[in-house]
Amino acid sequence: MNFFRTPQVVLFTRDIDRAATFYCALGFEEAFRTPTAGTPIHVDLVLDEYRFGLATETSTREDHGLSPVAHGQRAAVILWTDDVRTGYSRLIELGAKPIKTPEPWLGHLLIAWVEDLDGHLIQVVQAVN
Structure with a gap:
């Protein structure tokens, strides 16, 4: 039995709107964003069933207490x-x-x-x- 499922990689970014626009221009489609209005702190993108996320460096520090490198x-x-x-x-x-x-x-x-x-x-x- 597999305990884990649906692996995903998240890239940290200082400018999430810029990063999401860049990857969408390559053919990725946005699948999730939070918050839904205004500048997001996390965006998931999908291409050919592969999903990866973008997370803001600031949110990762403030919301999770981590030290991401962006x-x-x-x-x-x-x-x-x-x-x-x-x-x-x-x-x-x-x-x-x-x-x-x-x-x-x-x-x-x-x-x-x-x-x-x-x-x-x-x-x-x-x-x-």
Whole structure:
């Protein structure tokens, strides 16, 4: 019997509206937000049944007494695509910081790296023959 279910990752952010707008522009859809009016403290986003959350650094400190880090390369969002070069360019158009241009990896993948607006890594991956 599995005791746990529905795993989810939450990324901490200093500007949740900006972060949510960025990921929605990539095709994620908002599935949850609290509070529902005004600036949220938490937003869940979904793409192809994968759900992840965004939480404000301030709320995490004040509401939960934790010490989140809202900058730097602490996690990576992996986005599979059929066209890494176009996906990489789209991310940069939306304000992502280029880290590594598309390059072959493991002989069967093409990958590229950017940082989102809060410094979280995003890897864009394409299977190649």
